[in-house]
Amino acid sequence: MRSHKKGRTIVIASLLIVFAIAQGLIYFTHIGGKTLYISETSLFFSGILCWIILRATNYLEWNNLKRLKAELDVKILTERYTRLDDRSIAIRSLLKKVKKSEHKYQQLIENAIYAIYITDIKGNITDANKSMCNLIGYSKDELLKHNVKFIIDQKRSILDIHLVPENGDSEIIETCLICKNGQGVDVELDLTKFGDDEVFVVVRNISDRKRIEAELHEVELRFHTLSEKANIGIYLIQEEHFIYVNQKFAQIFGYSPEELTDIKTSLIETIITPDYHELVRQNIQARHRGEIDFVNYEVTGKKKTDEPIQVEFSGSRVLVNGISTIFGTMIDVTERWEKEKALKRYKANLQTILEITDTAYTLFDRQLNVTGFNQMAVSFVIEQYHHMPAKGDRLADYFPKERFPKFLEYANKVLAGGNVSYEISYPQSDGSLAWYYVRLFPITNDENEIFGIILALSNITERKNAEENLKAAYTKIHDHLNSIQDMAWKQSHLVRSPLANLKGLIAILRDDPEDKDLIDKIQIELQRLDDIIIDLANDASDNEKDG
Known part of the structure; x- marks a missing residue:
């Protein structure tokens, strides 16, 4: 701009000089030493010349402005080009990164453990990874020819792409995919919508989970079926509260199952007599702390009517949803307890009878080891075998060896469920014979299982004489x-x-x-x-x- 103003000043000064000459300030010129006077015609032409010069000056000024504008435009264009060039470099770098990222993305998808496929908004499959192909048995080219409805079991689930959230959140759907071999595979689809026309789907094979869930459901069904039909009480305890009892458990105590599981106070206060509160509490807490895994014990319980009953608890510690829980069984042993009391009285009476009877009694286990005897048996063994009997003795150690094989034969017959009786004599020091009547019969439990032998020995010498x-x-x-x-x-x-x-x-x-x-x-x-x-x-x- 400064050069433009300077040029314009020079042009104006030149025009003023020409104009002064034209006005007669200078009316002559000197040519070759002579003075020439200028006529009006010359002035006219001088004016024309000034106008031409002025127009030329205006043109030059306009042209100069155009040049300056052109230079400015060139400068702006140059700056824009420079910026575009920088952007182009950045774009090329970004494209490289995008291509690299896309390559990594493709590798990640292709090598992903989970099956992945991509569809357009209409459900047409546009991409699928190797795991997806392996899952359902189709090749990638085969999948790309089909809509997602082709591989989804429509009888079990209808997949609606339009239900996928628009905001990028995922939607999880359980369905069944039809494999190329016609078999179905249970899957969980995690659908995410990208943009307006793509759906990204992660496929998780949940066949094992479904199988486990089915097995768990079957186990639970069996547990409840067996539990409700069981002839013993079954319970689950967390802390000191019932979370489950079967019908038999509740019936034994005179409650309904709901009454016991809804009780807010400690179960110990509800169904156990005070004498056993501390024992039951210690056993429960010890299992919750993991100090013991299993325990079996008998206590006196109380019914809803406060009637006392004898019960036997058995239980071990398990985890239910991460919570320490005691699972166990309970049986009413009141009848057995009464029988045991009667049996103790009977045993006491029997022991009295055994001690005053004239028959020698000895008890053996299945290996013919002595487990019990009365005083008459002691006298017999001392007199005939010259041995002081004791519990744990092996009969073979002092029984006459020539007679033991026959006795063993009799014992095996008894252990098989039979009874044996016979008479036998023992020579005495005075030359006479002492005669005995021997009876062998099995010892059985309530299930008729044989766990030993009773030997009864009666002196029949007088009778034999x-x-x-x-x-x-x-x-x-x-x-x-x-x-x-x-x-x-x-x-x-x-x-x-x-x-x-x-x-x-x-x-x-x-x-x-x-x-x-x-x-x-x-x-x-x-x-x-x-x-x-x-x-x-x-x-x-x-x-x-x-x-």
Whole structure:
């Protein structure tokens, strides 16, 4: 601008000089030493010249302005070009970064553990990674030809792309994808909308989770079914409160399940008698602290009516939703407890009986180790085996070795459920025999399981001696009877002979009653018969004396 103003000043000064000449201030000129006067015509042309010069000056000034504007435009354009060039460099750098980022993005998607696919707003699949292809068995090219509806089981779930949030939030949907082989796979779709025309979908295979959920549901169903049908009480405890009891548990105490689970106070105060409060509390707290895993104990409980009952608790510590919980069972043992009391009384009475009985009793386990005996058994073992019995003794250590195999045979028969009895003798120092009656029978529990043997030993020496005497007497009687039989045969034979003769003679005598010889013969036979009868009487008298 300064050069422009300076040029304009020079032009104006030149015009003023020309104008002064034109006005006659200078009317002459000197050419070759001569003075020439200028005419009006010359002045006219001088004016024309001034106008031309002025116009030329205006043109030059306008042209100079255009040049300056052009220079300014060039400068602005240069600056813009410079800025554009800088932007171009930045854009090229950004494009490189974008391409690099896209490459990383593609690599991340392609190598992602989860299956991923991308669709347009209509659900057409535009991209899918390797995991997605492996999941459903299609190649990438095959997937890109289809809409997402092609791979979704429409019977189980209808996927509506328009339900995906517009603000970039994700929508999680559970559905089933149909694989190329026709099988279904349970999945969880995490859908996120990008821009106006793309949906990014992360696919998580939840088949295992669904299987576990189904198994868990089945287990829970079985648990509740078994629990409600169980003949024992089942419970879950957190702190000192019931979170679950089955019908049997509540029934034993006279409550409904809801009443017990809704109780705000401690369960100990509700169903346990005061004498056992501390024991139950210690057992519960010890399991919650992890000091013990399992415990079994009996306490006296109380029903809703305050009636006391004997119950047996068994339980262990488990975690339910991360909370320490006691899972256990409970049975009403009142009847068993009463039986045990009666059994204790019975055992006391039995022990008294065993001590005053004349039968030796010894108890053995299945290995024939001594588990119990009475005083009579002690006396027998000392007398016959010269051994002081003790619990834990092995019978084989002092039982006569020649007799043990047979006894073992009897024992095996008893352990199989049979009963054995026999008589046995033991030689005494005076040469006599001591006889015993042995009985073996199994020891069983309430389930008829055999866990031992009872041996009962009775001294029958006196009876055996009596039997021997009876046998001797029987022998004598038998011999006497034999002699009587002989005598009877003799009587029969000897008596019948003269009688037969008499019968024949009498028949003859009827024919001739006067025959004296015949009468003499009859007399002889009668005498003979009389002698035989006298002999029989004498023989009977002799046998009676021998008896």
